[in-house]
Amino acid sequence: MQALGIHHVSINVTDVDAALAFYTGPLGLTVREDRPAFGFAGAWLDVGGQQIHLIGAPAPDNLGQHLAMQVGDLHATVAELRAQGIEVAGPSPVGPGLQSFLVDPSGNAVELYERVAP
Numbered sequence: 001m002q003a004l005g006i007h008h009v010s011i012n013v014t015d016v017d018a019a020l021a022f023y024t025g026p027l028g029l030t031v032r033e034d035r036p037a038f039g040f041a042g043a044w045l046d047v048g049g050q051q052i053h054l055i056g057a058p059a060p061d062n063l064g065q066h067l068a069m070q071v072g073d074l075h076a077t078v079a080e081l082r083a084q085g086i087e088v089a090g091p092s093p094v095g096p097g098l099q100s101f102l103v104d105p106s107g108n109a110v111e112l113y114e115r116v117a118p
Contacts, residue, residue, distance in 0.1 A: 008044070008051035009067050011108050016041045016056045018105040023052065026084050027069070027110075059106040066101070066109035074098045074114035088112075 013019035023029045023045055029052065032044040041056025047069060071077045078088045078100050090100035097115045104110060 006050055008053050010053040010055050011067065011104075011106075012055050012057040012059045013104065013106040013108070014056075014059055015105060016043060016054055019043075019054050022104050023054070026081055026086055059108055062103070062107055062109050064109075066111050068099075068111035068113050070113050070115065072114065074100060074112055077112055077114075 020031065020043055024031060029045040029047050032046055032051065035042065035044040035053075043054045045052045045054065052067065074091050075098075078091060081088050081102065086102055088100050088102045091098040091114075092100070094113075096118060097113055099114075100112045102110050102112070
């Protein structure tokens with residue numbers, strides 16, 4: 001097998017409407033209109049050429065699992081989110097970059113990552 005990349009990541013959210021407001025509002029993702037009617041609540045979102053699929057279901061306990069989104073300027077992004085009243089940890093150095101963490105309305109961890117040139 002030769003994987004070509006990540007197509008999407010699915011996350012469980014306890015309230016799809018609250019998750020949509022969070023991911024499309026402060027985080028700036030856009031809703032895809034091509035999600036089939038699966039018979040359960042959810043939504044598909046575009047993020048930088050990949051997708052996040054929201055599944056209306058109980059969210060698992062936060063044990064370190066998370067999704068990470070790359071941003072161009074982490075300090076500016078964190079300042080913008082904090083100005084909107086969103087609690088964000090960091091930024092902190094990690095490998096060749098910086099990271100910050102926040103949680104969505106269902107308690108899912110979201111990492112924001114900026115690659116810093118060596």
